[in-house]
Amino acid sequence: MRAGSPRLLREINDRAAIEALLRNGPLTRSELEGIIGLSKPATAQLLTRLETEGTVLRNGLRGGGRGPRAQLWTVNGALAHVAAIDLTPSTVDVAIADISGTLLTEHSAPLPRTDVLEAFHGAVTKAANQAGLSPEALNHVVVGSPGAVDPATGRLNYAPHMPGWEGFDIPGTLADLLDTAVTVENDVNLVALEEMVAGRATGVRDFVLLWPADAVGAAVVVNGSLLRGATGGAGEIDAMQIPDHATADTGTDRTGGRYGDLLDSPAIVRLARAHGVSARTGQAAVRKALAEGTAGREFLVDLARRIATGAANVVSVLDPELVLLSGDIAQAGGTTLVDLVAAELRRLVVPRTPVQLALVTGKPVRSGALHSALSVVREQVFGLPAATTEPFRGPKHA
Known part of the structure; x- marks a missing residue:
């Protein structure tokens, strides 16, 4: 066991160095030394070993200050x-x-x-x-x-x-x-993963991410891991039956219907028009409502009621630390829509779960x-x- 200890220690130090380079990008020897806590000679030996193996590469020089420029090291991407x-x-x-x-x-x-x-x-x-x-x-x-x-x-x-x-x-x-x-x-599971890596869910162990748009979806994270269910269908809430709590009548079944049918783009467009907000897509309707005063506000409150009614079922069962709203509709509504959903959710469930806008946008x-x-x-x-x-x-x- 003792004979294997130096090798094991080298492997641990190598992994720590590689992880630091992957996390921080190109580093000088002294920067890497500070991160992984090795001595100057040990860090130099480590880099030489990893370079010989082809794991790391020299990647230019870092200037600055009055001293000589320092060699940069990076992981071999190839x-x-x-x-x-x-x-x-x-x-x-x-x-x-x-x-x-x-x-x-x-x-x-x-x-x-x-x-x-x-x-x-x-x-x-x-x-x-x-x-x-x-x-x-x-x-x-x-x-x-x-x-x-x-x-x-x-x-x-x-x-x-x-x-x-x-x-x-x-x-x-x-x-x-x-x-x-x-x-x-x-x-949507991948969006939740991205929020855990680089968004609002970093450090959050239990949360639900809702995607209130065409083909409504949710991702459920419990104790830091995605919950998938026996058939992979955990979070597939599009077909969940909920009543329509919007005040405006758009011809839906008020006693109960598919959650997704209340939040697809045509349904959002119809709800907006019932409040006097005209647009071709749900996303455009939400954006337009933010600038249309009272009529726009009433439409957004009705939309928040629809979103919150479905979210309430999930929150009541899971009691998560956080609910995140993601996707085009959520981003179009911004913090205004998020706050309205939070207010409606508090009217429907006992847990006072915070509702926030997902941070990761783009793709x-x-x-x-x-x-x-x-x-x-x-x-x-x-x-x-x-x-x-x-x-x-x-x-x-x-």
Whole structure:
């Protein structure tokens, strides 16, 4: 046991150094020394060893001050590559990155209603080629998709709006198609993962992220881990039956209907028009309402009632630390809509759960997929602990 101790200590120090470089970007020897707590000679030996192995590279010099410029060190990004994909009914949005997290290329392509696998393969191949790679050279691919993959069958459930993706083992099929390892994860789950990594849920152990828009979804995090359920359907609240508590009558079944039918874009447009706010899309209606005085305010309160009615069912069961609102509708309404949802939620449930606007914007699904893919390959290559939120994986291609 004693003979193995120096080797074990070196491995621990190596992982600490690699993790510091991945987290902070290029560092000088003295900066790395300060982070990992080793002596100057030990840190120099460590860097020499990792450079010899090809794990780290010299990456220019850092100037400043009156002294000589210091050598910068970085992780060798070429050790592994990943793809992060946001798959929707109409598009395939692909990002390719190396193991350091450096984004190499992006590519987005339309997705037809037929021959979806061919179109998917073409989009990923083009993105990989733009990065100087082939699909099989990717070490791991993470796909964010509406619905949920059943862990027993690999089939996509709860996604009737994804034509062409029904009835087969999706992770296994994509792994064969791309000749590499593939993970398929629910899109809203990936947004929650991104909020845990770089958003408002950092350090939060129990929270719910709601996506109140077309195909309403939720992600549930309990004790720092995503809750998926027996069939992968935890958080699939689109079909949940709730009453319509909006004061304006838009022809809905007031006693109960699908949650998603109250919050898709046409339903939001109808609710806005009932309050005198005219717009072509739900997102545009929410933005317009913020500038339209009393009529706009009344519409936003009604919309908040609809959102809160569904959220109340989730909060009553889970009693989370935090509820996050994400997606285009939430971002369009901003803190005004969030505050209104919080006020309505307090009228409906006992827990006084804070409601906040999700911090990650832009492409949160793809960003979450990227962090998930990097977590997998960094565990494989460097032995770094994988995230506890690691998604369901398809079969790894031999």
